[in-house]
Amino acid sequence: MFEILHVLKYKFIGFVKFNNEFRYDNFIKSVGSTLVFIAFAIGTFSFTINVIGYLIEEIHVGLFLLHRFLSMLMFVFFFSINAGNIVVAYSTLYKSKEVSYLMTKPLSHSNLFIIKLLDNFFYSSATFLLIGGAVLFGYGTYFKLDMLFYPFTIVFIFLPFVFIAAILGAIILIVLMKLASKFGLKFVIFLLAVFYIISLFTFFKLTNPKFLVNEVMKHYPNVDQSFSFLDPFFSIFLPNHWFTESLYWYVNLRFDLVLPYVSLLILTCGFLFICVILFGQKYYYKTWLISLELTSNRESLLERIKFFRFGQKSIFNPQTEVLLKKEFRQFFRDPSQWIHLSVMLFLISIFIFSIAKVDLIKTLPFLQTVTYLIIFLFNSFLISSITLRFLYPILSIEAEAFWKMKSAPLNPKKLILCKFIPAFLITLFIAEGLNFFSHLPIADSAVLLISSSINIVFISLSLSVLNFGLGIYFVTFNEKNPIRVASSQGASLSFLLNLVYLVVLVVVLFVPVSEHFMFITNNVSQNVNLFIWSTLALGIICFMICFGMFSLSGKILKRDF
Amino acid sequence: MIKIQNVTKRFGSFTAVDDLNLEIPEGEFFGFLGPNGAGKTTTIKMITGLFAPTAGQIFINGFDVQKEPNLAKMYIGYIPDEPFLYDKLTGKEYLYFSGGLYKIDKDILKSRIDELTETLEIGSWINKLTEEYSRGMCQRIIIASALLHNPKVIVIDEPMVGLDPQSSLIVKRILKQKSKQGTAIFMSTHILSIAEELCGRVAIIKDGKIIFENSMAVFEEFKNKHDGKFESLFLELTKNL
Known part of the structure; x- marks a missing residue:
């Protein structure tokens, strides 16, 4: 004792x-x-x-x-x-x-x-x-x-x-x-x-x-x-x-x-x-x-793919190639990374499965709007959780070994893009899948599905950049456990900004979605422009976040190591 | 090959390096000595681009490390004092990764890796994850990674830390060979016998300032004027006044 x-x-x-x-x-x-x-x-x-x-x-x-x-x-x-x-x-x-x-x-x-x-x-x-x-x-x-x-x-x-x-x-x-x-x-x-x-x-x-x-x-x-x-x-x-x-x-x-x-x-x-x-x-x-x-x-099925072998020639330039291969290998060799991703994907599957029987068609327009927005918001929340967990710690987990990249003739912008783009594309793939499958039971409408598919690109990009950028701003090379990095104080602040973004999302989407359900239920005329305006608003917000975060990241990477 | 011009580094109110001036031509083996906290590692980190100087400039082969970092870094092979590697990569993958950062052609890289694996006697460890390595083995991989692109400048911080006698011998042999081939070597060390054995010129830094800088021959003269021991001279020069 x-x-x-x-x-x-x-x-x-x-x-x-x-x-x-x-x-x-x-x-x-x-x-x-x-x-x-x-x-x-x-x-x-x-x-x-x-x-x-x-x-x-x-x-x-x-x-x-x-x-x-x-x-x-x-x-x-x-x-x-x-x-x-x-x-x-x-x-x-x-x-x-x-x-x-x-x-x-x-x-x-x-x-x-x-x-x-x-x-x-x-x-x-x-x-x-x-x-x-x-x-x-x-x-x-x-x-x-x-x-x-x-x-x-x-x-x-x-x-x-x-x-x-x-x-x-x-x-x-x-x-x-x-x-x-x-x-x-x-x-x-x-x-x-x-x-x-x-x-x-x-x-x-x-x-x-x-x-x-x-x-x-x-x-x-x-x-x-x-x-x-x-x-x-x-x-x-x-x-x-x-x-x-x-x-x-x-x-x-x-x-x-x-x-x-x-x-x-x-x-x-x-x-x-x-x-x-x-x-x-x-x-x-x-x-x-x-x-x-x-x-x-360590040798897994995925690792046997020739494309990801270091000795294999690639279509990319040598720096891009080795950065991508390194990220891939490190991710799939770290159980705390791939197991956590599997758990998250499993929870997403349960969510999609559980809303499969929701029938919005027979309810009131207001209830339809609220239910739709809650589900859409929950989708965005899942994207936020994934990006916070996997993109926020992406630089910190380099830990002390980062000296190699910092002392190499490597442009910080290239490093940022090589780390960000694959992670973002995987996030986007999950987000689009989630959006598509969660729309099947709740919205029997092409307009809603198309607009949300476009919006989800901006949402995924905004949340990915936000969490990635703040992860670089609050980078800590002393802790290489991604789970601990993703639950640090800096990550909490990032999570707060994610919540603010989700609130903005509701504000932007409420009117077009509500009008849409009014149109479906009561057959009143529908203003499709409202969807275009809301998508435009999300695009502008996304651009502002990207500009701010990438500028910030570039500056942070020039700091003393 | 390395030109350090009026370089100062401050951390808040603390001055780690104070108006440093040094020039190391190609083929010179330069020893950078000094007690703990004197500013050796800070200087090395500025040469390799890990720290930005508060004032002054550092040139590698004519390229300013701050203004043209990618061109300058192309010529440097850096061996830090702490051998941090990526745990989840094998030694070979790490060397491929390092070579890729210096844009080395894949076929050339492959033969360089084989060659260095043999020279540094890494053996079958090359295919194991680096998290399984001893410190000495990590150090060998880092030395190999620094030599992959045939750098014109080698910057080493405490090269023999963690190496067994056999590895030390290999490293000394390689460094001597590189120096003869025209590579400028900037080495910081605490082990005075190594500096004595390898270096053509030495400088001693204390509290961020150079207090002695001359050829090894002049250093020998100074040494003989004292009790003939390198340690005694070093302690005499670096003692607090």
């Missing part, structure tokens, strides 16, 4: 001292990240109140269905925390320099495992804690719950829930590492992805939201009572069910029924914590050694 506290104490001192050193750009980053967190918390709080109000007062779904919807959301949330922890834990537990350093010290492996586990938990789950806290606050405010509700739910319901997901993530990772030594990392990850897809699919298939809504609505207006007999048999084993049942009975002031679910959450959390400690004691060091060996198994 002393060893753990000793290391944690100096980690804390290092953290506090680092942040106390006053520098102008650090100050901007701190203010920016604080603003992001506040804006995010307020937005989530307000969104929660409005959504609950809408479902209860407008749609009249009742308390039971509300909590079942929440349960489904929490299931996805649980998976996100779990998957997020696996990805981040790989860097934290196995790839960090700190681990290599502490391994050489007289510190027991199990204590080192606990230190890094806590490190990983707070690092990868901090954002989830913020979102969860804001949602619970909105929930409590809507139902006018007493002050005890907040500390009680956060400490005894929310934290154990997040802990269960995170600890399971660490256990899964250790098992993965153990299996990877026998079957190869990529095969094991593929198996895990298949397991996740089947789990998600099975959950929604067996939960059957449509059947649940129909059955409950047969009892309208008595829809607040519990219809737990409709729950599938396996739900009793799921933490998301315990979570929402606790809330459901709390709102009904049945504390005697809250306690069993809370106990289940705490006991499971405690049990898993003991399991992970024992697991760590037995396997952490062994799997750490395995992780060192795994780096040698």
Whole structure:
């Protein structure tokens, strides 16, 4: 215990001292990240109140269905925390320099495992804690719950829930590492992805939201009572069910029924914590050694493509050629890069799959506009997340090895373009695909599809340039872990500007989209020029962002290294 | 080949290099000595374009490093003190990458890589990821990458750090050979015996200013006037007054 506290104490001192050193750009980053967190918390709080109000007062779904919807959301949330922890834990537990350093010290492996586990938990789950806290606050405010509700739910319901997901993530990772030594990392990850897809699919298939809504609505207006007999048999084993049942009975002031679910959450959390400690004691060091060996198994199918071999002649000039090949190889040899991209693409697929049954045609124009804009905005948000995660750290991950390019006869503009263009083209490809497939069910209109396809080019370019440029402005060559770079304070400021851009997007698109749905529903005349003007506005904004960011990037690259 | 004209570098109120003037013609092996924090690495970083001077100019083969950086850098082979490589590239890929940056023709590059791999005795390590390398092996790859384009100027910061005796011998042999072939070599080192063995001319920098600059023969005379030891003379010249 002393060893753990000793290391944690100096980690804390290092953290506090680092942040106390006053520098102008650090100050901007701190203010920016604080603003992001506040804006995010307020937005989530307000969104929660409005959504609950809408479902209860407008749609009249009742308390039971509300909590079942929440349960489904929490299931996805649980998976996100779990998957997020696996990805981040790989860097934290196995790839960090700190681990290599502490391994050489007289510190027991199990204590080192606990230190890094806590490190990983707070690092990868901090954002989830913020979102969860804001949602619970909105929930409590809507139902006018007493002050005890907040500390009680956060400490005894929310934290154990997040802990269960995170600890399971660490256990899964250790098992993965153990299996990877026998079957190869990529095969094991593929198996895990298949397991996740089947789990998600099975959950929604067996939960059957449509059947649940129909059955409950047969009892309208008595829809607040519990219809737990409709729950599938396996739900009793799921933490998301315990979570929402606790809330459901709390709102009904049945504390005697809250306690069993809370106990289940705490006991499971405690049990898993003991399991992970024992697991760590037995396997952490062994799997750490395995992780060192795994780096040698590098040749992938993609890498066998001749075009990306360094020895192969190319149509590009030598500098462009080697820059592109280097980027490609580094990306596909770094598991934290390609695994994270795969997870994001997987989440995008789930999103497209989940909106496949949305039918906007039969609803009111206003509802059509709002739904369309929310989906379009969510598409843009996904593009923003991808660019923030992969384009923001693109220069920082060069780390100390950047001296080679900086001392070579290489024009900074060429370097910028060689890094930016491939990343942007991949982003654009994903964005156009996302736009196309999400439009199929929601907009039976060529005008809307064409205009959004053009707009998405400007949106992708704007967000890519914004995150790429700010990543260069706030470049830090000391940290080469892309996940950590993408969640730094500079990245938070970048995220804030992304949110501002998304707000501007809604302002620009609201009128043409709304007029379009009015035209479709009421057959009033449609002014197509409105779409042209909105596209023009997005184009001008895009040009301004590109001009500003590329000028800034060029200047930053001329700085001392 | 290297001309440093009235170069000053300031970091805020701290002056790291103060009005430095040096000229190294082709074929000269120049030793740049000085205690820690004297301004050696800062000078080297300005020569290689990693730092911009606050004042003054640096010319490589007649090209201003700040005004025509790409032309000037074409002639430099730089070997830094810390051998940072790209972890996820193999040694061979790193050499292809470096050669590409200097626009070397692919066929020529291929034979240069084979040649340097043999000369520097890199062996089968060339096909392994650099994250598996020892410091010495990283250093060998960096030396190979600096020599790929046959530079007219070699700038080396602490060349022997992390090298085993065998590697040191190889590096010294290559550098001597390059110097004889007309390459100007600018070497910073703490190891006085290396400077004594390799350099034709030396300069000692302290607090950003040159306090001694002359040929090795003159340096030998100075040395003999003291107790005949290079270390004693160095300590005498660099001691705080």
